[in-house]
Amino acid sequence: MFLYNIGIKLYYFAIWLASFFNAKANLWIKGRKQQNFGHFNGSIWFHFASLGEFEQGRPILEAMRERHPDKKTVITFFSPSGYEIRKNTPLADAVYYLPLDTPKNALHFIDHIKPDVAIFTKYEYWYHYFNELNRQDIPLYIISGIFRPGQVFFKWYGGLHRKILTFVTYFFLQDQQSKQLLDNIGLTNVTISGDTRFDRVWANVQQPKPVLLVNEFKNGQKIFIAGSTWPEDEKLLATLPALYPGWKFIFAPHEISAEKINKLMELLPKGSAIRYSELEDNSKFEIQNSKEDLLKTHNSPLKTLIIDNIGMLSSLYAYGDIAYIGGGFGVGIHNTLEAAAFGLPVIFGPNYLKFNEARELIALKAGFSIGNETQLKGITDTLITDEAFYNVTSKKILQYVQEHTGATQMIMAHISPLTP
Template identity: 70%
Template sequence: MILLYTIALRLYFMAIYIAALFNQKASQWINGRKSQQLIHINNSIWFHFASLGEFEQGRPILEALRTLHPDKKIVVSFFSPSGYEIRKNTPLADFVYYLPLDTAKNALQFIDAIQPEMAVFTKYEYWYHFFNETHKRQIPLYIVSGIFRPKQIFFKWYGGLHRKILSFVTHFFLQDQASRQLLESVNVTNTTVSGDTRFDRVWANAQHPKQIPGIAQFINGQKVFIAGSTWPQDEALLATLPQLYPDWKFIFAPHEIDEEKITNLINLLPAATTIRYSELNSSDQNLKSQISNLKSIIIDNIGMLSSLYGYGNIAYIGGGFGVGIHNTLEAAAFGLPVVFGPNYQKFNEARELITLKAGFSINDVHQLKGIVDTLVNDEAFYSVTGKKAEDYVREHVGATEIILKKIAPQSS
């Protein structure tokens, strides 16, 4: 089984290597790993995140351990360039690396270099050789905000190697009871249902919102529709809204911000009333004087969205017409009703927000217009949905405290 695992990884590496010839993200994945040099340290705390979303999810634990152990070096690793490139200079870590490909040699060299006394992985990513190496060295390995589903390979008849990977984990901190029951079905019992640390992160963010230069001037006291982490399929529907609601402002924050994607989005919107965020700081005095009269703004940078929701009244969360929706909780924490596409079933919080009638799934432009029209014109309905969204987040805060009592008991 390990041979098949190794072959699959090699094939994956080859596919990315070929893709790197014409894809910037794949190129960063290859070149970033090729160029990095490990610095040897002692007694670090190692955090691994798949990408930027998992970084934000695990951030409350990272911040807490940084505070509790100021003498320890913090090592952060990422699998994806979208996490590494944006957080490679984070002050929360002493060293930030790409996680090398999961081979026995790479795992040995990486762990030899960083010498972790604890490893924390957020949500998922189960790597045989890295987990095995921590297990052999008796380094505590924790999964936080873990979540499992019946279709995963761990629960298939052919998933023996992946069940072995689970056995290397010291303790699982899970989002829900269903995940615990699935793990118990394969004789994994070292679990705690702690909840999802994302609630802690988004709630803290909403309580101390950041002010974003230029946004208040653009809004000019009007109500705001925020479209976050959108993809082209979302944007084709959303572009119909600005003309329907002339008294509203629209903020689009695409998931991908390369020039082609931004240009395509601009072309969907009325050019005379649309601006890029990067243009807000223009020295053009005529442009500055017209900002409050603009209708739509396109965010052409990464890292601003979680604060932008603080300016909003309704949020649309992208990704639901693709592999799955993005983070609904960031908007809900600010008391915004959230709307998203049909592919949301893998996300507990989306299902629960729908049950509470604080979240709404749409399949087409007609359903989008219908729910937005109700939220815009029925003030009582809008107020109730927003409060339900905010209450839902507040009531689920607390996972970080539960986890810290286990992995850093001196903090209790």
């Protein structure tokens, strides 16, 4: 416990130092200092690490609010990338940064929001918060949980972390391997319910949010969408527009600072790309005339649209035909399911092994991992030129998503009798 507490303080110190030159770290520190907690009398507490986990847990969040309309909903985030985008969400009565995991903070926060139940999505296991919930007999659920053999819980030195798991009332897991790992350490309060992300992306397909300017940009042509890209991805992808004159391209970078966007623009043929914000500026005239007027302001036909805002990507896939998911040349790929739910074949980099759906899509030959420019061009060319192959791939990936929905219903059926 001593080492855990020291580690938490050292982590805070490292973020504090980084905050002097890193904007995200500065938000992490400043946001926690400036918040004041409201007082609630029996709330439902959802915690999400970041924006991705919020979207993953959103089906349960919506279902709990519908089932318990008399209860206040409190949401906490660990990361600024989740908090800053969803701090005003109508799905919560209060949104906070999760305070640092100390005994004092855990007691203070829980005594303020007085949750009837706490629901954490996928991961984030904090000793003092879990211990305090357990001490106060407040049910704690993990939804869409997933475990891997290399995690500290299953190491000889992971005693404290295994103890954290004992504070959990019930685990709703994504796969059999996770269940087996928990079985091996004596935890049987487990159900394999699947991943709630499937329910979330399927709901998005049923009621897609229209983006009129993107529809105008598409203008009836095929679109290749590159989502959540990093510079390593973009260097490869920037070679594609010149190869396929009949296609258009959309880049939605993971980071949208002016510096990052400018570097991406420099990779593309001059005059062929436009920022979404620039498209908005040119949309003061009638939508039906926007393409014609925009083309007058560029030296060459517009082939590429660069999304320089956050929160639009999941809606863009409705206009796409092929998707590339970024992050595979870094720490790991981003969300493949948002594109898959619209039937788009997905391409991604080599770092995908931690993601069940990516491995399963590759096994189905509905997802494709590439490691270099040659492989990227090879699979892109096949998908674009072989219509029969494309149609089979699209059908398989759509069926895969449909078959994996239903986690929300299963989780709610378990939580209902367990929640006070």
